[in-house]
Amino acid sequence: MEGWTMNDPGDATASDGPRLGPGERLSDFVDVCVGVAGADGGAVVVSSPRHPDTRRVLHTTDSSAERIADLLYLHGADVDFVSSDRAVGRTIVVGDRRDGARWPLLIDDLVAADVGWVRVLPLGAVDAPLGCVQLHRRSVRSGPSPAGTEVLIEHLVRVIGPVVAGDAALATVDGAEDGDTDLTSVAIGILVARHAVAVDVASAMLRAGAVARAHSSVAEAQRIIATLHGLEEP
Numbered sequence: 459m460e461g462w463t464m465n466d467p468g469d470a471t472a473s474d475g476p477r478l479g480p481g482e483r484l485s486d487f488v489d490v491c492v493g494v495a496g497a498d499g500g501a502v503v504v505s506s507p508r509h510p511d512t513r514r515v516l517h518t519t520d521s522s523a524e525r526i527a528d529l530l531y532l533h534g535a536d537v538d539f540v541s542s543d544r545a546v547g548r549t550i551v552v553g554d555r556r557d558g559a560r561w562p563l564l565i566d567d568l569v570a571a572d573v574g575w576v577r578v579l580p581l582g583a584v585d586a587p588l589g590c591v592q593l594h595r596r597s598v599r600s601g602p603s604p605a606g607t608e609v610l611i612e613h614l615v616r617v618i619g620p621v622v623a624g625d626a627a628l629a630t631v632d633g634a635e636d637g638d639t640d641l642t643s644v645a646i647g648i649l650v651a652r653h654a655v656a657v658d659v660a661s662a663m664l665r666a667g668a669v670a671r672a673h674s675s676v677a678e679a680q681r682i683i684a685t686l687h688g689l690e691e692p
Contacts, residue, residue, distance in 0.1 A: 480622070503527055513531060525571060575597070579612065
């Protein structure tokens with residue numbers, strides 16, 4: 459298309475519209491995770507591997523998510539993963555006998571907070587997580603998750619999560635909100651999980667989609683994210 463140039467993922471220009479800051483990108487990432495998991499809210503918590511007691515809540519969707527993050531920390535159920543939990547994270551269900559036996563006081567607090575289900579996923583590398591993504595639901599899911607949902611959410615948290623969380627953490631230290639990464643990072647992660655391809659292949663798919671639809675790479679990334687909510691065709 460004459461007069462139109464394709465931008466590389468992450469190369470936000472004036473034609474792409476307003477550039478999102480690290481905090482906004484982190485918020486969008488959490489919203490995507492909440493939508494994929496069918497949750498009611500979520501939070502991102504980071505901690506230093508050298509100082510496990512050092513903890514920062516980078517983002518919460520609402521006051522309930524903030525309260526739940528505090529409860530998980532107080533009961534030692536957030537970033538302190540045991541070996542059996544590391545690969546898939548930790549799911550705590552109110553009413554589950556095993557969870558009730560393992561986390562009796564936490565379960566009581568979750569009931570008081572009107573929460574029926576909590577999912578905690580390691581952020582980044584399994585062996586050395588940067589922190590965790592926490593998701594919660596008011597009610598327990600009545601049936602199994604849709605096919606592919608678990609794989610998708612785990613890919614998002616492991617591959618994309620550390621990037622957006624790291625940028626946001628640095629921004630809070632530097633007082634800056636003008637990084638170069640944008641929504642394309644999240645969209646590429648979705649394509650990686652959805653099509654089981656490498657990151658460079660997913661990046662090429664995103665650019666090809668932008669060309670085919672004659673819009674920017676950021677607009678294509680927004681379209682891909684919208685497919686998670688059924689607002690666009692995959």
